[in-house]
Amino acid sequence: MSVSNIDSIDNFVHFISCPQLTVVHFSTDWAEQCPQITSVLEELAAVPEIKSSGTKFGACNAESLSEISLKYKVDSVPTVILFKNSTQVDRVDGADIAQITSKVKTLSCGKSAPTTTTPKQSLEERLKALINKHNVMIFMKGNRDAPRCGFSRTLIQIINETGVQYDTFDILTDEEVRQGLKEYSDWPTYPQLYVKGELIGGLDIIKELLANGELESTLKA
DSSP, X not given: OOEEEOOSHHHHHHHTTSSSOEEEEEEOSSOTTHHHHHHHHHHHHTSHHHHHTTOEEEEEETTTTHHHHHHTTOOSSSEEEEEETTEEEEEEESSOHHHHHHHHHHHHTTOOOOOOOXXXXXXXXXXXXXXXXXXXXXXXXXXXXXXXXXXXXXXXHHHHHHTOOOEEEEGGGOHHHHHHHHHHHTOOSSOEEEEXXXXXXXXXXXXXXXXXXXXXXXXXX
């Protein structure tokens, strides 16, 4: 089988321990795009130069192996993480087939993946504009109508129940914003909720405010 099924933590640890590139697809049964990504990995496994490099491909259920998902900050599917010698060397969050293909082909040949840089000032200005786009702004996986992860789905349900107006930004559509906002806000995970340009927090903080009866007043501040 060109894409191995990784069904336990021990199997995962063993699978990523080899010196050659190992590619792991974190998936779930309910996410529509996951079978497509598995098919892409099967096609890549059959490419002669990748096959000859010893690159291995595997797939694991992100919910069944939740401890592994937490360790590698997998909070949406599909997510593809690339390893060498048990160390993460790159990753692609979301169904970005072009990025997955490029990174696998590059790293299977022992080279570093190409990176692009954007002037920091222009990115900071863009982030400031985005977080101030609406009084209540949510950066999430997907959008209000189609959340792409359980955390984002739960957050939207909570905010919808307050009746407060808000806007969303799908961080899976813009890798620059996705990575830049983590650094800008010093908050490593998504979703993130902002009120008037100020970070309130993620799902845990919102749940805490809801439990304390402080959520609506915070959103309307």
